[in-house]
Amino acid sequence: MADLILTTFDWVPELPRGYVRDIRVRWALEEAGLPYRVESVPFRDRNGGHFARQPFGQVPWLTDGDMSIFESGAILLHLGNRSDALLPADPRARSEAIEWLFAALNSVEMASLPWSIFVFSGFNDDTPGWNRLDGFLGARLQHLEPVLAEREWLAGSFSVADILMADVLRLVDRFERLAGHPACRDYLARATSRPGFLKAHADQMAHFAAAD
Amino acid sequence: MADLILTTFDWVPELPRGYVRDIRVRWALEEAGLPYRVESVPFRDRNGGHFARQPFGQVPWLTDGDMSIFESGAILLHLGNRSDALLPADPRARSEAIEWLFAALNSVEMASLPWSIFVFSGFNDDTPGWNRLDGFLGARLQHLEPVLAEREWLAGSFSVADILMADVLRLVDRFERLAGHPACRDYLARATSRPGFLKAHADQMAHFAAAD
Known part of the structure; x- marks a missing residue:
């Protein structure tokens, strides 16, 4: 190989x-x-x-x-x-891991990455644009919270979906936006304590x- | 079935x-x-x-x-x-289609969707935040342009990558941001003229x- x-x-x-x-x-x-x-x-x-x-x-x-x-x-x-x-062999579990892999990138990171650009550029002031971006990310975290409150990993067992979701959340957590989302924070801690x-x-x- | x-x-x-x-x-x-x-x-x-x-x-x-x-x-x-x-059977062509599928969502749409939120909310004023978002999208379009100038479809033959990239570009084109990117515009016209x-x-x- x-x-x-x-x-x-x-x-x-x-x-x-x-x-x-x-x-x-x-x-x-x-x-x-x-x-x-x-x-x-x-x-x-x-x-x-x-x-x-x-x-x-x-x-x-x-x-x-x-x-x-x-x-x-x-x-x-x-x-x-x-x-x-990295991906379960069972077709249903595999399909679930793949949808969450996309959700990490296209539902959560699509909100969090532009948000983080504003934060580290110091554009996180009280403008309508910033407030909308922050609300966009907030809504995604709000919906993710109950999902992560009731499961250890996104698709049954640990998978590439968790690698992507955790890495996306790391940047959110870096700027302290996971306060008020304890299940997201606990999930991130679980993922990033892995060897x-x-x-x-x-x-x-x-x-x-x-x-x- | x-x-x-x-x-x-x-x-x-x-x-x-x-x-x-x-x-x-x-x-x-x-x-x-x-x-x-x-x-x-x-x-x-x-x-x-x-x-x-x-x-x-x-x-x-x-x-x-x-x-x-x-x-x-x-x-x-x-x-x-x-x-x-929707996806070519040949492993290399298939892999290429899948990477472009992700590029449409995680490289282009991650820039274009927040940009479009600002545009249709009327936040596209001359603020540092807006200028950064517009520059983020502009850079992605600038790199996409030479790719699309030299090929009909992203991965050899038409695939799901083209469905996603074209749909992402539709929203950009709706707000006239493809001006100055003729290859992107021609590609979009090719894709959206399909039955x-x-x-x-x-x-x-x-x-x-x-x-x-």
Whole structure:
């Protein structure tokens, strides 16, 4: 079997460290126990070779034999097809994990990411636009709360859906927006205390620290 | 084979008509030639049964035998597994279609949807927050443009990735943000001139008109 290669930036500023999306892929690979190596591309000077692999100039991408895959959701789904530790084999449970994988990205992160851009840019002032964005995220958290209050993981057993949802919630929690949503906070604590996350996080921090 | 059932709202206001996400599912079902029927849930009074199927209180969801699936991305991926007209059988082409399916939702729509909320709320004034959101979308369109300039469809042949990307771009085009991106505009015109889209759009409009 060909080596799996995870490509990320060679360096990033302090602020995004620990939150670069390669952590999602590292975490999944750790959970599955799949061996991989990490390669780097320049953060400051993104060239044509980079855009050929990731058309939006971002990271990560995964190389698996003759396949090169971008988008963290697509990569995790691909890895899920290689390991029962990431996606359950039972068709109904698998379908449930996949819908929650999409919900993490397209229902929750679609609200949380623009919200976080406003927060770390200092645009979280009392304007109608900010209030609408904050309300958009608040509504999603409000609906997620009862779901997470009654289950340990989103789709029966731990899956790639939990990796994505937890990583999405990490950025929300970083700016203290999970106050008032104890089930979301407990779920996040459960997910991020897993050895797979701890290893992935330490590895990402070490990777960027090595470039300083 | 059990009937496929698409569930959407019984009624929506004028503004979202033609843009409710059931159109993505209708379009895919038309492209695949899969028979289905449509059921409705109340728009105004969303009850516990609704949240049990769609935890965020939105639409659509698809019922396929004993499976109930929410999230338009998850539904289209599920249908793609049932029809070569929606996802190519070749593993590399299939992987490419799936990464673009995620790119439509998590790279482009994550920028375009909050942007559209600002536009239709009249928050598209000259504030730092609005300018950042508009720049976020602009960067995604700028990177998408050369991709679409050199290919007819995102992953070789027409696939669910094109249904999602085109539907995402429709909302951008509605507010005239594709000016200056001729390849995006031509791609959108190509996609929305397909009989499957025209039927899906007419059916959605008729569904909501019938409830007035």
